[in-house]
Amino acid sequence: MKRFDIFNGDADGICALHQLRLAEPAHTDLITGAKHEVALLRRAHAQPGDSVTVLDISLDSNRDPLIALLERGVKIDYFDHHFPGPIPAHALLTTHIDTSPEMCTALIVDRHLQSRYTRWAVVAAYGDNLHPAAHRAATACALNPSDEHKLRELGEAFNYNAYGDSVVDLAVDPVEMYRAIQPYADPLEFIAATSILPELQARRTEDLELAVGLAVIRRLANGTLHILPDAAWARRVQGEFANLVARRDRTRAHAVLTARADGRYMASVRAPLDCPRGADVLCRKFGGNGRVAAAGIDRLAAARLDEFAAAFSTAFGSESGGTGGG
Numbered sequence: 074m075k076r077f078d079i080f081n082g083d084a085d086g087i088c089a090l091h092q093l094r095l096a097e098p099a100h101t102d103l104i105t106g107a108k109h110e111v112a113l114l115r116r117a118h119a120q121p122g123d124s125v126t127v128l129d130i131s132l133d134s135n136r137d138p139l140i141a142l143l144e145r146g147v148k149i150d151y152f153d154h155h156f157p158g159p160i161p162a163h164a165l166l167t168t169h170i171d172t173s174p175e176m177c178t179a180l181i182v183d184r185h186l187q188s189r190y191t192r193w194a195v196v197a198a199y200g201d202n203l204h205p206a207a208h209r210a211a212t213a214c215a216l217n218p219s220d221e222h223k224l225r226e227l228g229e230a231f232n233y234n235a236y237g238d239s240v241v242d243l244a245v246d247p248v249e250m251y252r253a254i255q256p257y258a259d260p261l262e263f264i265a266a267t268s269i270l271p272e273l274q275a276r277r278t279e280d281l282e283l284a285v286g287l288a289v290i291r292r293l294a295n296g297t298l299h300i301l302p303d304a305a306w307a308r309r310v311q312g313e314f315a316n317l318v319a320r321r322d323r324t325r326a327h328a329v330l331t332a333r334a335d336g337r338y339m340a341s342v343r344a345p346l347d348c349p350r351g352a353d354v355l356c357r358k359f360g361g362n363g364r365v366a367a368a369g370i371d372r373l374a375a376a377r378l379d380e381f382a383a384a385f386s387t388a389f390g391s392e393s394g395g396t397g398g399g
């Protein structure tokens with residue numbers, strides 16, 4: 074009988090798997106990817122009698138391969154906090170899914186394990202940008218502020234490491250990252266014993282400096298487009314760079330567009346921090362999605378760039394500010 078662990082390559086996915094395997098050690102085939110590579114269940118070539126554990130990957134995005142695996146007689150344990158859609162009723166499927174906004178997968182696993190490795194859940198919750206939940210978990214395991222800060226930095230560094238078109242873009246392959254933390258029941262020991270955290274932080278700073286120096290700027294009436302070249306560093310840092318330019322110029326909207334290998338653009342859109350609305354509606358017009366203040370588009374055809382620029386100007390125009398229309 075074979076076992077598979079399928080997990081998101083970000084902080085939450087890696088830390089959730091680590092907690093689970095600290096409690097229930099097992100030899101498993103590992104399947105993961107960059108943060109946005111969520112269609113992972115189809116990669117599991119499991120046979121009848123095999124078992125699969127899934128962590129931090131949307132069920133809704135994997136519904137067909139999930140059902141195919143269950144029909145084949147594969148047992149599946151599913152831990153996640155993304156919108157699942159209807160959960161298939163099947164004797165071989167056990168789900169631990171909680172979509173409340175204060176939860177991440179590592180916190181769900183922490184609850185399942187009755188708080189055995191909560192420090193890793195703190196890392197994950199900070200990585201998923203769930204600050205109040207992360208702080209509550211840190212308080213529950215009596216972390217002092219300095220140690221809590223270290224875990225926050227680790228979560229943010231792991232999260233930065235997950236951004237890219239595929240694992241080829243990433244500084245550290247998520248499988249290697251998991252192998253690196255595997256010997257450590259306590260993330261503070263991992264931080265003290267390895268140089269991975271400062272290496273990731275240095276890489277992140279380098280990527281951000283490249284973006285600040287090399288972005289091609291196109292100023293529009295109500296916002297700014299920042300265009301980054303087709304490069305791994307640009308795809309790694311796109312989201313953080315968008316947050317940086319949004320903080321530096323709070324009254325305007327910002328879009329960071331990174332050229333992809335397929336010739337299209339990946340876009341991160343930030344509404345003005347002083348008037349955070351409209352990013353989701355704009356991105357949905359171009360096949361993207363997100364929240365009112367921060368949204369994105371995975372694939373924007375180069376031929377639609379001018380159309381996007383026009384829609385961007387309209388979306389964040391002062392005349393549309395009162396109604397959200399435009």
Ligand SMILES: [Mn+2]
Pocket residue numbers: 085086129154177178201
């Ligand atoms: Mn997550």
